Structures are given as structure tokens and as C-alpha cells.
Amino acid sequence: GAVVSQHPSWVICKSGTSVKIECRSLDFQATTMFWYRQFPKQSLMLMATSNEGSKATYEQGVEKDKFLINHASLTLSTLTVTSAHPEDSSFYICSAQGLDVVPGELFFGEGSRLTVL
């Protein structure tokens, strides 16, 4: 199956700093990418949907100025957590769907664990 890679897989940062997480589709063109957040022992929560070349659509309750999403190319989307605080500590997961893959099938990255001290 198609491969989606996230980087970094884990990151520790100080409160108040910004952290960028990358999501890459390695062998297909991702027209749409989705970002999820998962707290311990909970399910994945959709944060936002991004289409290549356009602004992301955020779910209700997700601050767009805090979680900056850029999807500038068909193989890369980035999530920047700005001015991170301990409550932003979570497991962030991206997924992608796109061209040359099974329609509607989503491919997930390995996830990025953020710890804010």
C-alpha cells in the first residue's frame, strides 16, 4: 500500500515554543490530508482537513491560529503547534488520500508524539 511518513516521530519542547510536524506521501500524490489528535486512551479526533494549495478547514473547537496547517505541495503537509503549552501534549497523526490510489482509502502516518514541558 501507499506510504505516508511523519517526522519527527517524537518531540519534546519547552512551553511557549513552536513545533512543526511534517507529513509526507512517499509514493503517491496526496490531494487531501487530514490531521488528527489523540489523547491517552482516547480515540482519534479530527482536527482539520487540508487540500493542496488551499486553506485548511478546521473542526469546531480547533484554533486555527494555534495549529497552523500548510499543504503547499501534493506530497507534503505541515502542522505547526504555535506557542505550545503542556495541554497540547498529544499524539498527532496525519492521513492522506489522493491520486493513483484506491479512491477513498486513507493512508496514515506513524504519528508524532509531542510532549510540552
Next chain:
Amino acid sequence: DAKTTQPTSMDCAEGRAANLPCNHSTISGNEYVYWYRQIHSQGPQYIIHGLKNNETNEMASLIITEDRKSSTLILPHATLRDTAVYYCIVRLPSNDMRFGAGTRLTVKP
């Protein structure tokens, strides 16, 4: 997208078949049933999906009832590595994917 209902948890003996049920009574005609699983601290892994007919691949079988209001994921010979949270999701292929609570399957030796 239609809502799904799954048992919170299930146990299965190693080597036996694991049958995971999912109710989706409000499913619409064009919505597919997808199954993903998530092993601890990893991203979700695609298992199988279907519309009306039963489906089988190298990982599992998907049995969809004739009225499409429920389905069952079958892992034919469960191993310890199949211990994970299994998510049943009903959606149109063009829509985003939203996860419920899923079923925590524990395969025991």
C-alpha cells in the same frame, strides 16, 4: 456519515477466529464500511472495506448483512500481534474519516 456501534472490548484465544461486530443501522446506500486498527502508539492501519458484498483479503474477511445495517470483521487465525483497537467506520469515499471508540481486541495465549 452514519454512526457506528461497536463493543468496547473483546478477548480472543490465540489461533482462533476473532469476530468483531459493528452496527451501522443508519448507513446510506453509497456509504462504504471501512475497518482500521491501531496498535498501541502507532498510526491506524487499513484492514479492509466493502460496500455490499462480502470481502476477503490477506488480513481479514468482511461480512456485511444483506440489509447493510451491520457487519462483522473476521480475523481467521488471531495472533498476539493482532491485539489492537479495531475501528469500524462508515463513510462516503469523498468524505473525511471520523473515528468512534472502537473495540479493544486482546488476543490471549
